Amino acid sequence: MAESMVGLKRSHRCTEVSEANIGSEVTVMGWVQKSRNKGGIIFVDLRDRSGILQIIFEESDCGTESFQKAEKLRSEFVAAVTGIVEKRSGAANENLKTGTIEVRAKSLRILSESEVPPFPIEENSKTKEELRLKYRFLDLRRPDIQKNLMIRSRVATLTRAFLAEEGFLEIETPTLIKSTPEGARDYLVPSRVHPGSFYALPQSPQLFKQLLMCSGYDRYFQLARCYRDEDLRADRQPEFTQIDMELSFVDVDEVLEVNERLLKKLFHDICGYELQLPIQRMTWREAMERYGSDKPDLRFGMELHNVSDVVKTCEFVVFQNALANGGSVRGINAEGQGAMPRKKIDALVEFAKGFGAKGLAYLAIQPDGSFKSSFAKFMKEEELQALVAAMGGKPGDLLLFAADKDKVVFDVLGNLRLELARQLDLLKKDDFKFLWVTEFPLLEYSEEENRYVAMHHPFTMPMDEDWHLIDTNPGAVRAKAYDIVLNGVEMGGGSVRIHQSDIQSKMFEVLGFTKEKAQEQFGFLLNAFKYGVPPHAGLAYGMDRMVMLMVGADSIRDVIAFPKVKDASCLMTEAPAPVDEKQLEELGIAVCEEK
Ligand code: ASP
Secondary structure: OOOOOOOOOOOOOHHHHHHHHHHOEEEEEEEEEEEEOOOOOEEEEEEEEEEEEEEEHHHHHHHHHHHHHHHHOOOOOOOOOOOOEEEOOOOOOOOOOOOOOEEEEEEEEEEEEOOOOHHHHHHOOOHHHHHHOOOOOHOOOOOHHHHHHHHHHHHHHHHHHHHHHOOOEEOOOOOOOOOOOOOOOOOOOOOEOOOOOEEEEOOOOOOHHHHHHHHOEEEEEEEEEEEEOOOOOOOOOOOEEEEEEEEEOHEEEEEHHHHHHHHHHHHHHHHHHOOOOOOEEEEEHHHHHHHHOOOOOOOOOOOOOHHHHHOOOOOHHOOOOOOOOEEEEEEEEOOOOOOOOHHHHHEEEHHHHOOOOOOOOOEEOOOOOOOOOOOOHHHHHHHHHHHHHHHOOOOOEEEEEEEOOOHHHHHHHHHHHHHHHHHHOOOOOOOOOOOEOOOOOHHHHHHOHHHEOOOOOOOOEOOOHHHHOOOOHHHOEEEEEEEEOOOOEEEEEEEEOOHHHHHHHHHHHHHHHHHHHHHHHHHHHHHHHHHHOOOEEEEEHHHHHHHHHOOOOOOHHHOOOOOOOOOOEEEEOOOOOOOOOOHHHHHHHOOOOOO
């Protein structure tokens, strides 16, 4: 039996009721968290998005009809209660905002009944994620998820208010657009009206925001839904939200400056964190050299040391081979870990192999200064001493070395550094370490495609002082590109854009586009560039990641209302799904059997 709302009006959310209301009548509505019938008296915890309020039913207060209804209340029934606020008769519950009060019911309506839910609605649920996502509408009732989504909403509101105040205009760009081959794989949408032709869903509003600059809008932003059909990785979503912006008549500094103030505001208002400005800046090169990563986590040290020079004359073949092949030998010092058991060190070696290392050389400095090591026997005493000195090693420390091509060494040690920090519990979620990583390489060589590809995207401006190298040493050209990194997570990134058609044409040439191909793909942008284009630059944040870091969640799925899982499917709606033959016919599409 589901009763109606006729004549009823909610006066408060559950936890808006407080001691200030003692003695007065309130009407609250929500879901039954739990109900206990103690014979003659029934206690009900009523929950809405604000939290929980205790209701108490006695027949003498609420009458027989309401009391009998109260006896039927079960978890997740939806109820409306009118009653008088009282000081709690039993012991106060310190875990509840409303722990010192209760509502003595005068009347009850059951607005909706509920079947027994497949799992209890509770914070820090132990229920398997697959089941929770299948019943996401129930999972979303959990107070921790509700808090995350409320914070997400506040981030959106604060961002809009801040950017509007700074003169940004919120402008929507289309989501059925033309496919561009650069970047990740596009999601395609077939056109019925143009059989055989497809729209793409945008990977970002990049080209449109640049066109808006050409059109004189000056400062643009959008909370933009973006789509990337990337290979399956643990914490990726095929669709995600960017806080996307673009500014005209600016260079790097101005973009970073306004964004620093935005971040300061958001982290202050949401996390109560005082971000000291300016945010530290580090070039990409320095980040790689010191942390083996272009998104270093600065919450702990354990920096990389290049010891290639120190070991260049030693006889350890692993080091020698790496150096002879143009690579390097680098190490990290896990301070105080010299007594790590062999088994754990072996596990680190296996971990390193997962990142392409052939092995990992280690040197554990014993309290008496002697060594336990996988390679000490190949080195002279003075070589070992020089190595320890270069690593800042002390008795009790564990030194770990990788020797390979730079790319592999950085990847291995960068990840090993993080793994050790996880094992040593050095990563505090409420410690926020921001960093701008700047001067990214413009291009990156793709072994797969046998050509240079854009590291950021093809519209990124090269650094003026490097541009002359574009023909002779393209890999050495740096870009006016920057990422904002927080606690080892790339929270956003952007660049100054090319606004000169000659540089843009050259860029397409380096990326292997013929003139015709460039015209076919990006003709509209190149055309726009013929008619007066302001220098412009921009940036986009991954809003899901940002909120995840703010709330200290482990996964972006915890800050997205209806996330998809790793294979890009939705467990609740079962998308993607086959469609009717008729729909395919209309689109002129035939589905082939997989061979
Ligand atoms: N569109 C870029 C991206 O999605 C961000 C930017 O350059 O503004 O990574």
